[in-house]
Amino acid sequence: MRPTEEEKELRSAVRASLARHEGAAAWRPLTGQIGVAGLAVPEEYGGAGRGAREVHVVMEELGRHLSPVPYLGSAVLAVRALLASGDARARAHLLPGLAEGRTVGALAWAERGSWEPAAIRTDAARGPGGGWRLTGTKEFVLHGAEADVLLVAARTEGGTEGGISLFQVPVDGAGVRRVATVPMDRTRAQARLVLDGAEGRLIGADGDGVRVLRHVRDLACTALAAEQVGAAQRCLELTVAYAKERIQFGRPIGSFQAVRHRLADAYVRVESARSAALGAAFAADAGAPELSRRAAAAKSACSEAFAAVAGEMIQLHGGIGITWEHDAHRYFKRAHGSAQLFGPPAAHRRRLAEELGLTSAAGTATATAPATSP
Structure with a gap:
């Protein structure tokens, strides 16, 4: 498990950047100069096409500094959800911005204090025009109040394993209310997401969310x-x-x-x-x-x-x-x-x-x- 020379160089660059730029101000140098947001994004979408080991290096350094940047919520949760969804259109539309750090993504997932899919009660129903409408409340959404891309897990009638699907919800759309919460750890921004008939676009296959x-x-x-x-x-x-x-x-x-x-x-x-x-x-x-x-x-x-x-x-x-x-x-x-x-x-x-x-x-x-x- 010895680090490679590339991993050593990545660690050195991230550590030096965090030493020069404090707090949230570190996000732009980290993404623009080092490209940390796109490490796990395939090259075809503007990323570096690397894997979990490179992400490990970045996360270790962010942990050392207790950095408040939205790396975990955006470059890990949102990016990995899009990649796992298999939705080519959503990938092509959303991943380039996330890889560059121009946009910040958030995955709204947890409910009732649990990250288990079985705890999800947010409902996704088809509207009169055939679109999806989501209603429910999400908790512990990392950087959810300032995210530009919002992915939401909701329960549908489709699928064979729990009927959970993934949706993209417009951050400023009707029926969307984002409330910044005050967690014990102020360096980890979180929000509560309240949906009341909010419009959603299906990401991936219906029922593949679990x-x-x-x-x-x-x-x-x-x-x-x-x-x-x-x-x-x-x-x-x-x-x-x-x-x-x-x-x-x-x-x-x-x-x-x-x-x-x-x-x-x-x-x-x-x-x-x-x-x-x-x-x-x-x-x-x-x-x-x-x-x-x-x-x-x-x-x-x-x-x-x-x-x-x-x-x-x-x-x-x-x-x-x-x-x-x-x-x-x-x-x-x-x-x-x-x-x-x-x-x-x-x-x-x-x-x-x-x-x-x-x-x-x-x-x-x-x-x-x-x-x-x-």
Whole structure:
């Protein structure tokens, strides 16, 4: 899992750009000069035609800086949904703008606090003229309030697997209300989307939404795991540096054995999480059938590792770690917010157990376990 020279150069360029441009101002340099928004977009649509490993590099760096740019919602969720839909017309129309970063996409998916397709209650019905009209409420829409391209998962009568389909909804159309929410992590913009008979254009095949969402969830968890690793790594770096500078009883606190043990445990957590995240990225690029279980394992492991290391950061910084002046609280909030995004760790462990045949879909234990491990 050694990085290639191209991946090293990409990491260096992204890190340097984020150091020069703070906050949302980093989006234009990242997209215009480095082309991060189009990394996973095929070349025929103006992208670089790369894969999950390159996305992994970008997400790690964005995690280190807690960058608020709309990369996850637009370049991962929206782009991957369009690619998975198989809709040639929608791809040709929407992907070039998303690849250049001229437009920002959002995928409205979650309902009732869940990212499971079974939780979707937004209804898509055919209107008098044969078009589609969507009614329902979506939650946790990443950058949904400012998105230029809005993709919505809704329930129809078509298909054989749950009747879920994907639609493009005009962002300023009649019956569309976007409400910016105030999440715990202010660096991750989210919105609530309220649809009341909003016009929608079908993307892909009617009833194919469950397959699309499941695939997008795996790739989203893979990307988010990389972000969590980058943020956890930065927490560890800041804490180690502080342990070398903070003097107590005439010596740096990092020289005390108890502190060393805690830092060593944090290091193991970060590196173990990195292995899980990279494993999922490699599986995604290979089109491996075990992507779902590797993505579930990565999301669970990286969520818990980041939360633990962010907690240690606050503990080992002492009083300054709980002040607004220090960044520790920002990493702590990102850790707990990202742990819930796309489902909490426990939900992904259940999904992993089901993938491995350790439990039934109802959550009951099976008699035997498979010989292989994830």
